[in-house]
Amino acid sequence: MYNLTKFILASACGCLLATSAVFAEPLADRPVVYLTFDDGPSADDVTERLLDLLAGYGAKATFFVTGQRARKAPEKISAILYAGHALGNHTHSHAVLTGESESGIESEFRRAGQAVADAGGPPLTCFRAPFGAVDSVVKRVGSSMGMTSVNWSVDTRDWDSRVHGYRILESLNRIKDGSIVLMHDGPQKREKTAAALADWLATHAHLYQFKALPQCIPYGTSEVFAVVDDQEMDVQLEEEDIPSLLNKLRSYRFTFQADSPEQARATSTYREHLASRNH
Numbered sequence: 328m329y330n331l332t333k334f335i336l337a338s339a340c341g342c343l344l345a346t347s348a349v350f351a352e353p354l355a356d357r358p359v360v361y362l363t364f365d366d367g368p369s370a371d372d373v374t375e376r377l378l379d380l381l382a383g384y385g386a387k388a389t390f391f392v393t394g395q396r397a398r399k400a401p402e403k404i405s406a407i408l409y410a411g412h413a414l415g416n417h418t419h420s421h422a423v424l425t426g427e428s429e430s431g432i433e434s435e436f437r438r439a440g441q442a443v444a445d446a447g448g449p450p451l452t453c454f455r456a457p458f459g460a461v462d463s464v465v466k467r468v469g470s471s472m473g474m475t476s477v478n479w480s481v482d483t484r485d486w487d488s489r490v491h492g493y494r495i496l497e498s499l500n501r502i503k504d505g506s507i508v509l510m511h512d513g514p515q516k517r518e519k520t521a522a523a524l525a526d527w528l529a530t531h532a533h534l535y536q537f538k539a540l541p542q543c544i545p546y547g548t549s550e551v552f553a554v555v556d557d558q559e560m561d562v563q564l565e566e567e568d569i570p571s572l573l574n575k576l577r578s579y580r581f582t583f584q585a586d587s588p589e590q591a592r593a594t595s596t597y598r599e600h601l602a603s604r605n606h
Contacts, residue, residue, distance in 0.1 A: 354536050357534060359505060360506050364513075367511070368512065374390075377524070381412070387539045389477075392439070394435075398445075415451060424465045436472055454474045459478055479508065490519075492519040
């Protein structure tokens, strides 16, 4: 344990009033928590607010997006990916998959995956069935498309409009090592989710490390072997330079070391997708 800070409050006369200390384990030794957000990207600014909040704590998360919302807000798909988060398939129309035929299930998954791909995203290697409605047929269809089913272990019930922010906070307080936390950033009016998570992170972020779900990361370990031109650079990067820099980075090459057969298939599929877009 590391003693990070120590605050001593004293009165004007120099009398000791209170002493407190904040402790935190090294990041790699902290319990792991998987924050997840369904039904987005949002129609309002909640997705952006969550991205800013997570960035402030160096936290990564997984966003289970619908195809309909991805079509309407492709720029938010890009923002999620550029921030280093993972994406999951939440069907195209938020369908109850257990009430669909196999072809219907496949169509829901395929259309959502295509919407993400059209927004510049990677192949999706995990899915979460809306309402948690999953059975052996749904899992089999998802698996045939290279995706693993993901549920949750902590339900904040933020989807219930009758639940107040303090109830969401109470649910967050049940988090422990390995928790997969269900929250929502879409389709809209999820301000109480963002507010409750901000309050909880302010007092608990130093106790945990927050990661994207590994089954939702399609490429395994990646290694960049070209990131800048072979020349020295000593320039001040202005805000208006960022779009051109991002376009330049897209042209660089990456190597991927797949950690599983599923990731190997996803990497191959994405390379084929990129090749098709370049022709």
